[in-house]
Amino acid sequence: MKKTIYLFALVAFGLFMNSCSSDDDSGSDSVAGSFLKIDDNKTDIVLGIAEDYGAYNDEGEEDVYNIDLSLLSTGFTFENQELNGTGIGIYFEIFSSTPNKLASGVYEYDANAQTALFFDDATLFEYTEDEEKEFDLVSGTITVVKSKNDYYELTFNGVDELGxxxxxxxxxNVDYLIDAEED
Structure with missing residues (x-):
């Protein structure tokens, strides 16, 4: 009987502590519910990579920072700052008004804009063992709901070159590369 009461108390305490945990998701590694949808085909996203290229000042623009974001399905590995494997993913070249992270807000696609709250490049890619297919987006938006440290909550939509x-x-969380160098 004593063991039953002890076990019950231990389980109840564990449930209580779990329910009282912080709502701050910045320490979470989970990407549960993350997905990429192409027409009606949905793929789970399991990995995010952010590459920080730092300040981007073109023709007097101030407070513009270039961060590239890649969202990837299973099948990819990212080791020693190198992407390998097969799967589906999407890449965005994004310009933020905040250093070291994407500021919250709505980012619009414009191939000619390299100012804050725009992205000028987005590529959908499908890599198999036999071939690598890449398709440019021709329109779209990215809505960053929350960004804290290496944690992001965002949605995106658009149309690719095939319609x-x-x-x-x-x-x-994303794997975050600071001061990434261009090839």
């Missing part, structure tokens, strides 16, 4: 509707959502 396919692209949408998705990402919530989780």
């Amino acid at each position: 396919r509707v692209i949408s998705g959502s990402f919530s989780g």
